[in-house]
Amino acid sequence: SIYKEPKFNTVQAVEELNKTFVELSKALPGYRFIPVTDQGEFIDSAISEVMNTALIGILLAVFVLFIFLRRIGTTLVVSIAIPVSIIATFNLMYFNGLTINIMTLGGLALGAGMLVDNAIVVLENIFRNHEAGMSWREASITGTAEVGGAITASTITTIVVFLPIVYMHGASGELFRDQAWTVAFSLLSSLFVALLVIPLMIAKFFRENKSRKSSSSAVTIKWYPALLGKIIKGRAVIVLLALLLLTATWFLIPRVGSEFMPGAGSETFTVELELPKGTGLERTASTTEKAAGIIRSLLGEKIEMLYTHAGTKTTTGGSGDDLFRNENNSSITVILKKEFARQSDEAAALIEKNLSTIPDIEITFAAEESALQTALGTGVQPFVVEISGEDPEILAGLMDQVREKLNSVPSLYNITTSLDKGTPEVNVEVDRFRASFMGIPVTTIISQIESYLSGAEAGEFEYEGEIKDITVKLDEVPLSSLQNLIITSGDTRVPLSDLADVKVIDAPGEITRNNQKRTVYLYAMTQEDVPLDRIVKEAQKVMGEVAFAPDYKAEITGEELKRKESMSSLTFALILSIVLVYMVLASQFESLIHPFVILLTIPLAAVGSVWIFYLVGKPLNMMAYIGIIMLAGIAVNNSIILIDRINQIRSEGFSRYDSIIAAGAQRIRPIIMTSLTTILALLPLTIGFGESASLRSPMALAVIGGLVTSTLLTLVVIPSVYWILDSVTDWFKREKQEI
Numbered sequence: 001s002i003y004k005e006p007k008f009n010t011v012q013a014v015e016e017l018n019k020t021f022v023e024l025s026k027a028l029p030g031y032r033f034i035p036v037t038d039q040g041e042f043i044d045s046a047i048s049e050v051m052n053t054a055l056i057g058i059l060l061a062v063f064v065l066f067i068f069l070r071r072i073g074t075t076l077v078v079s080i081a082i083p084v085s086i087i088a089t090f091n092l093m094y095f096n097g098l099t100i101n102i103m104t105l106g107g108l109a110l111g112a113g114m115l116v117d118n119a120i121v122v123l124e125n126i127f128r129n130h131e132a133g134m135s136w137r138e139a140s141i142t143g144t145a146e147v148g149g150a151i152t153a154s155t156i157t158t159i160v161v162f163l164p165i166v167y168m169h170g171a172s173g174e175l176f177r178d179q180a181w182t183v184a185f186s187l188l189s190s191l192f193v194a195l196l197v198i199p200l201m202i203a204k205f206f207r208e209n210k211s212r213k214s215s216s217s218a219v220t221i222k223w224y225p226a227l228l229g230k231i232i233k234g235r236a237v238i239v240l241l242a243l244l245l246l247t248a249t250w251f252l253i254p255r256v257g258s259e260f261m262p263g264a265g266s267e268t269f270t271v272e273l274e275l276p277k278g279t280g281l282e283r284t285a286s287t288t289e290k291a292a293g294i295i296r297s298l299l300g301e302k303i304e305m306l307y308t309h310a311g312t313k314t315t316t317g318g319s320g321d322d323l324f325r326n327e328n329n330s331s332i333t334v335i336l337k338k339e340f341a342r343q344s345d346e347a348a349a350l351i352e353k354n355l356s357t358i359p360d361i362e363i364t365f366a367a368e369e370s371a372l373q374t375a376l377g378t379g380v381q382p383f384v385v386e387i388s389g390e391d392p393e394i395l396a397g398l399m400d401q402v403r404e405k406l407n408s409v410p411s412l413y414n415i416t417t418s419l420d421k422g423t424p425e426v427n428v429e430v431d432r433f434r435a436s437f438m439g440i441p442v443t444t445i446i447s448q449i450e451s452y453l454s455g456a457e458a459g460e461f462e463y464e465g466e467i468k469d470i471t472v473k474l475d476e477v478p479l480s481s482l483q484n485l486i487i488t489s490g491d492t493r494v495p496l497s498d499l500a501d502v503k504v505i506d507a508p509g510e511i512t513r514n515n516q517k518r519t520v521y522l523y524a525m526t527q528e529d530v531p532l533d534r535i536v537k538e539a540q541k542v543m544g545e546v547a548f549a550p551d552y553k554a555e556i557t558g559e560e561l562k563r564k565e566s567m568s569s570l571t572f573a574l575i576l577s578i579v580l581v582y583m584v585l586a587s588q589f590e591s592l593i594h595p596f597v598i599l600l601t602i603p604l605a606a607v608g609s610v611w612i613f614y615l616v617g618k619p620l621n622m623m624a625y626i627g628i629i630m631l632a633g634i635a636v637n638n639s640i641i642l643i644d645r646i647n648q649i650r651s652e653g654f655s656r657y658d659s660i661i662a663a664g665a666q667r668i669r670p671i672i673m674t675s676l677t678t679i680l681a682l683l684p685l686t687i688g689f690g691e692s693a694s695l696r697s698p699m700a701l702a703v704i705g706g707l708v709t710s711t712l713l714t715l716v717v718i719p720s721v722y723w724i725l726d727s728v729t730d731w732f733k734r735e736k737q738e739i
Contacts, residue, residue, distance in 0.1 A: 014040025036307045036333060037268065046102050050696070054109035057681030058082055061116055064676045068669065074123060077201050081119035081193045088189035089182065096185075098178055106696050107182030109685055110703070114158070114634065115186060117674040118151045118194035121641060124670040126202055136206040140199035148195060150644035153588040154637035155191045159184045160580040161633030164573035165626070173569075176626055183630075221672070225665040228719060232660060235720035242604070242717045249607045256610060257531025257619035260382075260563040267304070267336040269344050271295070271351060272329070274362040277506070278424045279328040285310035288330040291355055295334060298350055302340040307333040364414050365525065381523035382532065383412060383539070384558030388517040389551055395419075395520050398552060403522060405542040411535045412524040418512065419520050426482065430500045438499070440489040445499055448487055452477060479504070523558075531619035536560050563622075570625040577632045578602060585640070589647070593729050597722050598639040604713040605635035605706035612705030618698065627702025634678070634703065635710035638671045639718050646722065656726060660719050668715065675711040679704050 004013045021033040035041075061082075066075040086108060098104055126143035130136060162180035167173070231238055273291060275284055288308050296306060310330040334351075336344060348365045355363050364381075385402060389395050399419055406412055428449060430442050455473030462468070477485065483497040496502065512519045526535050536556055543554060578599065585595030609628050613620055645663035650656065685700035 011040045011043055014038060034305070036305070036335075043102070047100070047105060050102060050105040050109055053684035054105065056684040057109060060680035060683065061677035064673065064680055065116070065120065068673050069123075069127070073206065074127065077198060077205075078116055078119045078123050080201070081190060081198065082115050084193050084197060085115045085186055085189040088192065089186040092185035092189070093182060096181060098181060101178065103175065103179040104182045106685075106699075107179035108186060109696075110179075110183060110630070110682065110699070114183075114678055114681075115190045116677050117637065118155060118190050119198050120673050120677065121147050121151050121670045122194045122198050123202070124673065126199065128666065137203045140203040144195060144199045146648065147641070147644075149588065150641050151194060152191065153584060153644070154640045155187050156584050157581045157636055157640070158187055158630075158633035160584055161577040161629060163580065164576040165629065168569055168573055221668045224668045224715070225661050228661055228664045228715075229657075231716055232657065232719060232723055235723055238717060238720045239724065242713065245607055246603055249610050252610055252614055253620075256614050257534050258563065258567070259532035259619045259621045260559040260566065261621055261623070267338060267340070267344060269334055269348055270366045271332040271334060271348075271355070272364045272366060273331070273355075274364075275328040275330075276360050277328055281311050281327040284328055284330050287361070288332060291358070291361075292332050294354060295332060295351055298354060299334070299336075299347055302336050302343070302347065303334065304337045305333075305335045307335070309333075362416065364416070381414075381416075382526050382559040383524040383535065384556070384560075385522040385539075385543070385554055386514070386519055386557050387522070387552070387554045388514060388519045389549070389553075390518060392518065394549060394552065395518060398546065398548065398554070399520050399522060401546045402543055402554060405545060406522070406524065406539060408542060409535070409538050411527045411530040411538065413527070414525040415522065416524075417520065417522045425505055426479065427503045427505045428496070428500050429503070435499050438489075438492060438494055440487060440492060440494065440499065444489050445487055445496075449485065449496070452485055532559060532563060533619075566622045567625065570622065570629065574625075574629050574632060577629055581632060581636060585636075588640075589643070593725050594643055594647070594722075597718060597725055598636050598643055600721055601635045601639045601710050601714055601718065602632050604717060605631040605710035607713075608705035608707070608709030609702040610705075611709070612701055613698075616701070618701070621698055623696070623698040624702045627699040628706065630699075630703055631706040631710070635706055635714075638675065638711055638714045641671060642667050642714065642718060643722065656723065660723065664715070664719065671711060671715065675707050679707050 002017060004010060025031065025033060062075065062079045065078050066072070069075055069078075089108065093099075093104065122144055125147045126136075126139045129139035129143045129146075134142065162184050165173070165176050165180040168176070271291070273284075273288060275287060285308075288310050292306050292308050296303060308330065309332075311327050312329060334347070336347065340347075352363060352365065355361070385406075387395060387398055387402065389398070396419055399417055403415055403417060406415055430445055432442060435442055435445060452474060455471040458470045458472045460467050460469055483495065483502045485496045487494050487496055487499060512521070526532060539556060546554070548554065582595050582599055585598055586592060589595055606628060609624065609631065610620075613624065642663060645667050646659050649659040649662050654662065682700040682704050685696045686704065687697075
C-alpha cells in the first residue's frame with residue numbers, strides 16, 4: 001500500500017511510481033509488481049471521458065446551428081464562440097487557483113451548450129435585421145443593441161444561481177465549488193464573446209451580396225404566430241392545465257424517491273469475510289483461499305484478477321500491534337474484465353448465494369471506492385441505526401428487537417451490529433477473601449499469572465555488539481490447564497482454582513459514546529434499485545413497533561443523515577438562488593410583475609426534471625438537485641428573451657396582443673436553437689459508461705428534462721400569464737387614476 005502526500009497530484013505520483021517499479025523489476029528478476037488498485041487510472045479515465053463527452057456535445061451543438069441557419073459562414077462565427085470562451089475560462093481558472101479535474105471539466109461540459117446561447121441570440125437578431133434590409137454593419141450594431149440587455153440579464157441570472165453553491169458547506173459545497181466557478185467563468189467569457197467578438201466578426205468579414213439571393217435560407221417557424229393567437233384567446237384554460245400539471249408533479253415526487261449519491265459502477269468489488277472471533281491467521285488464510293477458489297469456479301473467464309488478504313490491513317498511522325488484531329478478518333478483491341464490468345452486481349449476488357451457505361462465516365460486499373467516493377465519505381454500509389441509552393443489557397435487548405424487525409424489510413441485507421460476538425477473553429476473577437485467608441496478596445497472584453503466560457525479564461546480554469533482552473517463558477499453557485497453575489507465596493503453594501474463578505467471556509468489540517450516552521450501532525446493506533428514502537420509511541415503520549424506555553432512543557443515520565443534511569442545504573441554496581434571480585430581473589426590467597412572470601419558468605422546469613427521473617426509474621439525489629438549482633438560472637433565459645422583446649415592441653406603441661404575437665414570431669427560433677444546443681451538448685453526459693458517468697448523469701438528466709418542459713411551456717404558458725398579470729396591472733392603474 002502506497003500513500004500520497006495531500007499536496008501532490010495523484011496522476012503525477014502514479015506516473016513516477018510506475019517508472020520506479022520498472023527499475024525495481026530489473027533489480028529483482030523473477031518478481032512482478034502487479035497494481036491491484038490504481039487511483040491514477042480512475043482519474044485518467046474519468047477526465048478523458050469527460051473531455052470526450054464535452055467534445056461530442058460541442059459538435060452536436062454546432063450541428064444544430066447549421067441545421068437552423070443553413071449557412072456555413074454564420075455557423076462558423078457562432079462556433080468560434082466555444083473555443084474562445086473555453087480559452088478565456090482557462091485563464092480565469094488559472095488566476096483563481098483551479099485545476100483541470102472531473103468537476104471543472106464537468107462544468108465545462110455542462111456549459112458547452114450554454115456557451116453558444118448568447119452568441120446564437122445575438123447572431124439570430126443580426127441575421128433577422130439583415131434580412132429586413134439593413135447592411136451587415138448596421139444590423140450588427142442594431143441587432144446587438146436590441147438583445148444586449150436581455151442576454152446580459154440572462155447570463156447574470158445563471159451566474160447568481162451558482163453563488164449559493166460556491167459558499168455552501170459540507171460535501172455538496174466541497175464537491176460543486178470548483179464546478180460552479182468554472183460554469184460562471186465560462187458564461188462570463190461567452191457574454192464577452194457574444195457582445196464584442198460576434199458583431200465585430202460579422203461587420204468585418206461578411207460582404208454584401210445584392211446580386212443574388214442565397215440558395216439556402218434559414219429555418220423559419222411560420223406556424224407559431226397563429227398558434228400563439230389561439231393560445232392567448234384560451235389563456236385561462238392554458239394556465240389551469242399548467243397548474244394541474246404542477247399539482248400532479250408534486251404528488252409524483254414521493255413515488256420517484258431520493259437518495260444521497262448515485263452508486264458509481266465499477267468492475268472491482270471486495271468480498272469481506274469474517275470468521276468466528278479468535279480464529280487464527282493460518283486458518284483464516286486457508287478459508288479465504290478456499291472461498292477464492294469457489295469464486296473462480298463461479299465467475300470463470302469473467303475474472304481479470306483475484307486478490308486475497310487475510311488479517312488486518314495496515315493503514316498510515318497504525319501501530320505495530322494492529323498487525324495482530326482481527327486475524328479472523330479477510331478480504332477478496334475481485335477485478336472483472338472490462339467487458340463484464342456492468343455485471344458486477346450480478347456477480348456479487350451469485351457469490352453471496354454460494355458463500356452464505358458456509359457455516360460461521362459472515363460475508364459483506366463493498367464496491368471499490370474511487371478517489372471521488374472516498375472524498376464524499378460514502379461508507380460501505382449506507383444504512384445505519386444508532387441506539388443510545390445507559391444500561392448495556394437494555395441496549396443489547398433493544399438491538400436484538402430492532403434487528404429482528406429489520407430482518408423483515410426485503411430491501412435490507414447483510415445486517416450486522418456493533419454488539420456482534422466480541423473477541424473471546426479469559427477472565428480471572430480473584431476471590432479477595434480466600435486470597436487473604438491463605439495470606440497471598442492479590443498482586444502476587446496477578447504477577448505470577450503474567451509471568452506464566454508472558455514470561456519474565458531475566459536481564460540482558462551482548463550479542464554482536466548489540467544489547468539483547470533475556471525473557472524466561474514456560475511452554476504455552478492450555479486453556480483447560482490454566483486453573484491448575486500453582487501460585488506460590490513463601491511456603492504456601494495453592495492452585496489458581498482455589499484463589500480465583502477462571503471464565504471465558506466475550507469482550508465487547510467496541511464501546512462507543514455519543515453525547516455522553518452509550519451508543520450501539522446496527523449496519524445493513526441496501527438494494528441499489530430501491531430509493532434510500534423508501535427503505536428508511538419502511539424501516540421506521542417496523543422499528544415503531546419496538547417499545548423504547550424513556551431514556552433510550554433509536555435514530556437512522558449513515559447515508560440517510562447525509563441525505564437530509566445535503567437536501568436541507570441544497571433547498572436553502574435553491575430558495576436563495578430564486579431570490580437572487582428575482583432581484584437581478586427586477587433591476588433589469590424595472591418592474592416587480594414581469595420578473596414574477598419569468599420566475600414561473602422555474603416550477604415549469606422542475607416538472608420536466610421530476611418526470612424524466614420517474615420515466616427512467618432513477619431516484620433523485622444530490623447531483624439531480626444541483627441540476628435543478630442550475631435550472632433556476634438556465635430555464636429563465638428563454639422567458640427573459642421573450643418578455644424583453646414584448647416590452648420593446650410595446651414601447652414602440654403596439655398593442656399588447658400585437659406585441660406578444662410579434663415577439664413570439666421573432667424569438668421562437670433563437671429560443672428553440674439555444675434550448676436544443678444546450679440539451680444536445682448535455683446528452684452525451686447522460687449516456688456515458690465510465691466510472692464517473694454515474695455521478696454526472698443525474699445532473700445532466702435533470703437539466704435536460706427541465707429544459708424540454710420549460711422551453712415548451714415558455715412558448716405556451718408564459719405569454720398567457722403575461723397577458724393575465726399585465727391586464728391585472730392595467731386594471732389597478734385605472735382604478736388608482738379614477739380614485
